[in-house]
Amino acid sequence: MQRRRLRVWLVICMVGIMVLVARLAQIQLISTESFSKYGINLLEGSVSQRTQEMVIDNGRGNFLDRSGKPLIYERIPVLILFPFLNYLEWPVEEVASAIGVSEREILESIEGADGPIAFGNPEPYLLSEREMTAINELKIPGVFAVERKYPLSNTQAEQLIGITGENSKLLEERYGEKEFSARTLVGLSGLEESFDEFLVGEGKSKLVYHVDGIGSPLFGINVKYSEPANPFYPINIKTTIDKDLQERAENLVDKHQIENGGLVLLDIESNNILAMVSRPHLNRKNPFGDLGVENQMLKQHIPGSVFKTVVAAAAIDHGLTLPSRTFNCNENIYGKEDPNFQHGELNFTQSFAKSCNRTFADLAKELKAKDAKIIEDYAAKLSLTGSVGWTGTVFHTEKFRQLPDEDFGRVFKNEEARDDNNYVALSAIGQHEVRVTPLAIANMMATIARGGGKQMVRAVESVEYQNGSKVFGFDENKLPGDSISPFTAQKLQKLLREVVVDEEGTGRWFKELPYSVAGKSGTAETGIMKDEKQNHNKWFAGYFPYENPKYALVTVNLGVHSDEGGINPLFADMVKEVYTFDQEN
The missing domain is CATH 3.90.1310.10 (Penicillin-binding protein 2a (Domain 2))
Structure with missing residues (x-):
């Protein structure tokens, strides 16, 4: 009996010893770099217990504005x-x-x-x-x-640039063949994500010294400087953003209390993003817990009457805008008395300036009778339904997108809507299923101001080594597909200017600005109620100076009541800031 007990205890002890040996082997030999479900790097932990260090540079690349000023780190x-x-x-x-x-x-x-x-x-x-x-x-x-x-205390263009984080699984998915610390930062959104392969750290630069168990020097008081072997790294991403204009834009959006929305400012000649502001603010402690991580300027929204620009282009080309023709603008799109607007009989130009819904509903139905896809075709010609951000081949990547978060726009969601006159009428005034991004609207305005030429929008000019030499440059690229003719663009330019100069135009507030403005307003019902009131998206999109276009600007305030959250003051103040900027530079 005693021998049997001894054998049992001996077996238990042997099993216990084997378990301990296996555990030690796992810790010391097998799972040294990814221990437990949390992926703990035991080698790094062991070293950190025996060293004290000061990180000088985390090794991840930086973002610069168009003149080389830092946007993230300094x-x-x-x-x-x-x-x-x-x-x-x-x-x-x-x-x-x-x-x-x-x-x-x-x-x-x-x-x-x-x-x-x-x-x-x-x-x-x-x-x-x-x-x-x-x-x-x-x-x-x-x-x-x-x-x-x-890190800069006042980060600019935070949603455009994006965020980083430690994610060992994502790191392995992207760079499985490379050796990186499990704590290496990876891009999770925005430009940080799209340019992650350039930005990912080659290693930290740090001052290190070794200590014993109580923190005293282990090998004397020699402090070593450790840095990656390649002096060309970390990489810099030179963006198209102008830090000064971006800061002015950020301040104005906050001054006008835009809680959900923002603005986009484009350079018309290069089609570069000079400033892009999105609200709500990014919550870095919980970035994916609310809308803050999303760049609202790249997300699709209901545009309202800004979309009438598309219908106007199609109507011009298909001979529906005779000067002698008038429309009953006392009626709504269904031919009933409009309780809110009594504009009387208006011609096409006046209808655009005053944003008469009945006119564009009628024109859209006439266009549908000719071809049910005309409105969608013209939305594509004005680059509202596809991607407008820079896309092309970068080294081994054939379809590299600078703006991976960018949504595509749409006019109709299905065939049924395209064939229904009521849905067509609603779509003509930018309602129903019409969805566009503020960036695409800004690009539409730039396209019209240029005379019809479509270009991709750039957020990044080049990727550069630490010494400033270029790794890769992003050339100005044309957008694929048909575009509007110079004649149509010229007609649209005059219509957009009439919105401002007409005594009852929806953009008459911009008459006295230091730069002459052409543009279009939009107020879209979202179908969402708040405090028993209908929520609206409020837009103004345009370009300036009208005589010699340099800038396209879109401002938008999303989900506000009809009697509050006006967007015109933000647009006007940004035009003034750009004028002041030009005078100073």
């Missing part, structure tokens, strides 16, 4: 101090003298520190070039003057 010259200085005699008075602070301030900054610090935290003390040279010439162990990369 390099700040700072004083780095290591905590082992607390146990040494060192010439603190010389460092204090070099930067013009008291010895006490320096000593107090590292007192009780459990790792290296940047002097002046939380706001680091900025060193001059002379101060950096003076400190480094002292050659004091544990004292360094370096340029450290910090």
Whole structure:
């Protein structure tokens, strides 16, 4: 009986030892870089216990504006101090003298520190070039003057640029064949996502020293500087954004209390995005928990009367806009008395300026009688139904998209709607199933201002090495497909200008601006009720100066009541800001 018990205990002990050996093998040999369901890197953890380090650069690439100003990170010259200085005699008075602070301030900054610090935290003390040279010439162990990369406190174009995060599964999916730390940042949205292959870190630059169990130097007080072997990295993405214009746009959108919406400003000649603002603000603590991570300027929305520009183009080309023809603008699209608008008999030009619904409903039905796909064809000619962001071949990627978050627009959702006169009438005034993005509307205005030529919209000019040399440049590309003729574009230009100069035009508020404006308003019912009132999308889209077009601008306020949230003041103020910017530059 005793022998049997001994054998049982022996078996249990052997099994236990084997389990322990297997566990140790897993920890020490097998799962060293991805331990447990959380993917913990045990090698990194072991090293971190034996070292203290100060990361100088996280290794991920940066975004620049069109003149080279940083948009995400900036390099700040700072004083780095290591905590082992607390146990040494060192010439603190010389460092204090070099930067013009008291010895006490320096000593107090590292007192009780459990790792290296940047002097002046939380706001680091900025060193001059002379101060950096003076400190480094002292050659004091544990004292360094370096340029450290910090995130900008006031990030611009946050949804356009996007966010990053640690995601080991996504990292493996994208770069399975490459060796990256599991904590490497990857792009999750916006340009951070589309340009991730260029931006992903080659490794951190850091100051490191080794410590024992109580934090004392293990191999003396030598601090090593570690950096990636390739001096050309990290990469910079040079965007088309103008930081000054972007900042002015951000301030104006907030000033006018746009909670859901924003604006797009394009350079007409290059078709580059100069500024793009989306609200609500991005919540970096919970980016995917609300709408903040979505770039509303790239999402499809109901456009309202802005879409009448498409119907106008088709009507011009198909001979439906005779000067002698008039429309009863006391009636709605169904031929009944309109309780809100009594414009009387209007010709085509007056109808566009005053945004008469009846006129464009009638024209759309006449166009449908000729060809049910005419309106969709013209929406495509004005680039409202496809992608307008830059697309092309970049190295091994054939269909590289600068703006992967961009929605496609549409006019009709199905054949039934296309063949129904009531749905056609609603679609003509930008209602029912019509959906477009603010970027596409801005591009439509730029296309008309250029005389009909369609171009892809660029958000990025080039990818550059650290020394400024170009890795890849994004040329100006034409959008595929048919476009409107110069004659039609000229007619539309005059119509858009009439919206502003007509005494009762929907854009008459813009008469006195420093730049002459042409454009179109839009107010769309969303079908969503709030506080027992119908919500609306409010738009104004246009270009300026009218005589010599340079800028296309779209402003939009989404989901507001009809008697609040007007968008005209934002459009007007942005035109003024652009004018001031041009005078200053």
